[in-house]
Amino acid sequence: MQIFLNEKAFSVEEGETTFAIRDNVKPDADIVVLNGFIIKEDTSLKEGDKMTLIKRGETPTNDELEGLLVARHTPGVHEKVKKATVGIAGLGGLGSNIAISLARIGIGKLILIDFDVVEPSNLNRQQYFVKHIGMLKTEALREILRDINPFVKVETRNVYLDGSNIEESFKEVDIIVEAFDNPKCKAELVNTVLHKLPEKPIVAASGMAGYFSNNMIATKKIKDKFYLVGDGISEAKPGCGLMAPRVAIAANHQANTVLRLIVGEEEV
Amino acid sequence: MIVNGKEKNLPQGTTVLALLKELGLNQDTVVVEVNLEIIDKSKYQEVQLDQRDNIEIVGFIGGG
Known part of the structure; x- marks a missing residue:
């Protein structure tokens, strides 16, 4: 199924959880945001979920920022x-x-x-x-x-x-x-x-x-x-x-x- | 002539500068358009207006 990870389309297996994705993609992220809310407990992902991984104070890369702007502006x-x-x-x-x-x-x-x-x-x-x-x-x-x-x-x-x-x-x-x-x-x-x-x-x-x-x-x-x-x-x-x-x-x-x-x- | 959409009666041959004075406007803070053509500030004293002219004046005020 498909979710959006840091504003970009991302394919995940059925039943995959938020923290598993974090550990795979960005293990040093200290904040996990799911559909606009910071989450403290691991959660199963659903089709179309929007997940954002943040490391405090880190400058996003050009690609990440670009993805964010594309998502926000069409x-x-x-x-x-x-x-x-x-x-x-x-x-x-x-x-x-x-x-x-x-x-x-x-x-x-x-x-x-x-x-x-x-x-x-x-x-x-x-x-x-x-x-x-x-x-x-x-x-x-x-x-x-x-x-x-x-x-x-x-x-x-x-x-x-x-x-x-x-x-x-x-x-x-x-x-x-x-x-x-x-x-x-x-x-x-x-x-x-x-x-x-x-x-x-x-x-x-x-x-x-x-x-x-x-x-x-x-x-x-x-x-x-x-x-x-x-x-x-x-x-x-x-x-x-x-x-x-x-x-x-x-x-x-x-x-x-x-x-x-x-x-x-x-x-x- | 028409000045900013309103009819105004001024003698034939009134210059742009004279019109600005008549309206109490400072020649340094305006943009003047006569029949859709922007008039250069250096020509305000030369350009004479005709009864059929359509004049638009945009005045700027301070602040920004």
């Missing part, structure tokens, strides 16, 4: 996601969240661009840790992504993006994400991409400060390849700061738009 989706290269401009509240979501779904390659270092004030919404304070955001995020999914290819550039280097920085990506804080930088990136890289989709954001309603944040298709996320009105300013929940809502609107574009869903 193979056709995973193939497309794995082939995609996404460029993220700005690694603050938006960019750090977007990069993490894309790494979790097994994106092929990320090009991360920011010139800034992690400051204590960033920790209210950006995905960095106290230990990253003072570190370049590109390097800190590379470290975080490695801990989540070590098989994502990550390229970093510590540059200030402007009209002179935008085209060069994004020429090899499939999709561009605008994740800046400054409205002039946002407009310059979007204008430059629409002009010089008109074949590349760009997913930008505007308006996500404060704790206004979740449901004001929307994704709009402005033009053929230009998507805009946000409420369009909640500007970050004294008295209306950026906060983790709403920034992450906008960031994940952007990340999901990227995913939808990768699988060929071009409408919002």
Whole structure:
């Protein structure tokens, strides 16, 4: 009969037990999960059971992680996601969240661009840790992504993006994400991409400060390849700061738009 | 002319820059499209608008 072992189809004899499989396949596993529950006693396996063997703290191999992603995404989706290269401009509240979501779904390659270092004030919404304070955001995020999914290819550039280097920085990506804080930088990136890289989709954001309603944040298709996320009105300013929940809502609107574009869903 | 879906009456030959001023928008934080064509920022002062033009302006605000 067939079961799923660590997310992959696996043939076992009728009457085979969980611990017998563990002793055979991965004797050093200290956790046996059967259909979502940790088990302490040996159990007979049934057709279609899902069994996971874990050794605490061990990094899964590329094959194991791949198997997990294929199982979770359906193979056709995973193939497309794995082939995609996404460029993220700005690694603050938006960019750090977007990069993490894309790494979790097994994106092929990320090009991360920011010139800034992690400051204590960033920790209210950006995905960095106290230990990253003072570190370049590109390097800190590379470290975080490695801990989540070590098989994502990550390229970093510590540059200030402007009209002179935008085209060069994004020429090899499939999709561009605008994740800046400054409205002039946002407009310059979007204008430059629409002009010089008109074949590349760009997913930008505007308006996500404060704790206004979740449901004001929307994704709009402005033009053929230009998507805009946000409420369009909640500007970050004294008295209306950026906060983790709403920034992450906008960031994940952007990340999901990227995913939808990768699988060929071009409408919002 | 039509600006962001709404009819607006401005003198023939109004430049993009003049329209942005009229709307109280900063030329550094917008994307301007006239009849589906993105206008380069360096041309905001040159490009003159016609009564039949359809103009879309996307303004960006800070935060990210």
